[in-house]
Amino acid sequence: MTALNQLYPQPLWQWFETICSIPHPSKHEQALSLYIQNWAKKQGLPVAEDEVGNLIIRKPATAGMEDRQVVCIQAHLDMVPQKNADKDHDFVKDPIEAYVDGDWVTANGTTLGADNGIGMSSALAVLAANDIKHGPLEVLLTIDEEAGMTGAFGLQAGVLDAEILINTDSEQEGEIYMGCAGGVDAEISVPMVWEAAETSHKAYQLDISGLKGGHSGVNIHMGRGNANKLLARFLFSHSDELALELTSFTGGSLRNAIPREANIVFTLPAEKVELLKQRLDQFDAILCAELAAADPSVKLELNEIALPKQVMAEDTQDTFVALLNACPNGVSRMSDDVEGVVETSLNVGVINTDSEHISILCLIRSLIDSGRSEVEGTLTALVQLAGADVEFSGAYPGWKPDNSSSVMALVNQTYHDIYKKEPDIMVIHAGLECGLFKKPYPDMDMVSIGPTIRYPHGPDEKVLIETVGQYWELLLAVLERIPAKS
Known part of the structure; x- marks a missing residue:
């Protein structure tokens, strides 16, 4: 060598x-x-x-x-x-x-x-x-x-x-x-309310992995999957019919890296397990088709785990899932001045769950201050509608x-x-x-x-x-x- x-x-x-x-x-x-x-x-x-x-x-x-x-x-x-x-x-x-x-x-x-x-x-x-x-x-x-x-x-x-x-x-x-x-960090925070888990439910961890990820300033226009957004999409589409109750959502590790991996922990009624597996098979097929060129190695993995003591309250879960699913991600606008260069983008980079909050950390980038301000306004309006909080910090020119x-x-x-x-x-x-x-x-x-x-x-x-x-x-x-x- x-x-x-x-x-x-x-x-x-x-x-x-x-x-x-x-x-x-x-x-x-x-x-x-x-x-x-x-x-x-x-x-x-x-x-x-x-x-x-x-x-x-x-x-x-x-x-x-x-x-x-x-x-x-x-x-x-x-x-x-x-x-x-x-x-x-x-x-x-x-x-x-x-x-x-x-x-x-x-x-x-x-x-x-x-x-x-x-x-x-x-x-x-x-x-x-x-x-x-x-x-x-x-x-x-x-x-x-x-x-x-x-x-x-x-x-x-x-x-x-x-x-x-x-x-x-x-x-x-x-x-x-x-x-x-230039850029600015945006941290969205959803207040957490917990309730006791149903003792008759089954508990699972769902992992998404195999995505390429990459630099949110260099690769954001390449159509690569964002692990956080993909799991949010599944939850928004199927949580109600599966009676799924979330315990945690964890994804990404850096606000400036497109998240390659994420996982959710949840419970659901035992009689819904087979339907869960069917929906995951369908979702896997959709992802493999959509990401065949950009992320051909995407993988979903479901494992049964011990039943947790608590889950998110219904309103907390609904707010979080809807907010994350609606949150903009990727290219917002291409530059008119420099051909082929992204003007404004947002990366939904890191999600963490703790006892008091569930947080979504994003990085907004733009070649122009007005582009950055526009995305800040979009996030602010979205968060206000959801009844959550957002804080902007670390702005750099x-x-x-x-x-x-x-x-x-x-x-x-x-x-x-x-x-x-x-x-x-x-x-x-x-x-x-x-x-x-x-x-x-x-x-x-x-x-x-x-x-x-x-x-x-x-x-x-x-x-x-x-x-x-x-x-x-x-x-x-x-x-x-x-x-x-x-």
């Missing part, structure tokens, strides 16, 4: 192998951060940790390039922790089992962390090298990008000296990103495209010179941190590039090896071409 550290470019892949060996899911980046800080100090590179935990590492210009504009290479420290149901893996303790699979690098049953580990590896490899030409450099590694952009929110003015920022969090070689969507960007023009020309073809200048529906950086650094010129990564935020995540080399060559060529300070 080919070792990662033997791939081209070796310095980058060596760093990525190290990063995979140190657990770093969102909100648990401390071990990786400390490793990088200790490494930087040994290299004699100035390193600082800001108030929220972001790392800033500086490197002087190579000889003769001291007059160039200061460049910041930016990546985020954390990765999305997602795994297959049958995979025994603790993201806080266990390393990522990355391996070469043909033309790709992927992981064994978990997310790979190429998002944004490849970008982080490229920044660290540039810092480590003594044969790369560049002007004064800063590397900014932010925390908690995937779970709330905490690091980007916390970045203060005056911390960076850079005039140019190269974000490394894009996921398609041959595309240069100059704008991205989009990154408005700047057609006059000098660094975008430089990357565009450099790509053409290397590969003799035009790159695509793009705006991405996913959230990049650049929009937040514009608040403390409104005059900073920004661009985003990266290799080809497929299925980020899911255990099928993989990165195309050839494009990592292409991204690396482009990055080094751009650094060498950065102009002198005006």
Whole structure:
């Protein structure tokens, strides 16, 4: 088996192998951060940790390039922790089992962390090298990008000296990103009322699995099944005729990942069990037909369990099921300005049941503030009609495209010179941190590039090896071409 550290470019892949060996899911980046800080100090590179935990590492210009504009290479420290149901893996303790699979690098049953580990590896490899030409450099590694952009929110003015920022969090070689969507979290809460379970009933757990899931900013337009919405659909259609009484609904794990798995626990009269199985067979056939292209491995599994002591009161259950079934999900509108790009979307990401509430956590994304506001209004109206509550939090701005960007023009020309073809200048529906950086650094010129990564935020995540080399060559060529300070 080919070792990662033997791939081209070796310095980058060596760093990525190290990063995979140190657990770093969102909100648990401390071990990786400390490793990088200790490494930087040994290299004699100035390193600082800001108030929220972001790392800033500086490197002087190579000889003769001291007059160039200061460049910041930016990546985020954390990765999305997602795994297959049958995979025994603790993201806080266990390393990522990355391996070469043909033309790709992927992981064994978990997310790979190429998002944004490849970008982080490229920044660290540039810092480590003594044969790369560049002007004064800063590397900014932010925390908690995937779970709330905490690091980007916390970045203060005056911390960076850079005039140019190269974000490394894009996921398609041959595309240069100059704008991205903003977003906001929405948490819907339905108050819980319990009642005693009927002792004559049977109890079951229904699981849905095998869906591809994926990144809610990158894959939301692909028609993939949302596990939460699919179970809601079944409940809304059949709860009454089955006299089904819910005990819990659990689905998804991240608000920015399309949920791949969900389960419900419920009771029903013993005489309804055969009808339940018939309806599930019918629903399974419907899903297999509808999702044959987008999610061919979807699976329903029903298992009898011990009878719980309590179930949801009828009004609570009816409110929750109707609300979840009616909740918008997926693409709301495509962009009129950028062909083929989603303008506004909503992902029904996580559902949890506790003793007092059942909650629905969603992520709204939009390229325009008015689009985000429209979806916020739709959710608010829906929740008011249901007599539930909704709270919006963690709003972050989009990154408005700047057609006059000098660094975008430089990357565009450099790509053409290397590969003799035009790159695509793009705006991405996913959230990049650049929009937040514009608040403390409104005059900073920004661009985003990266290799080809497929299925980020899911255990099928993989990165195309050839494009990592292409991204690396482009990055080094751009650094060498950065102009002198005006």
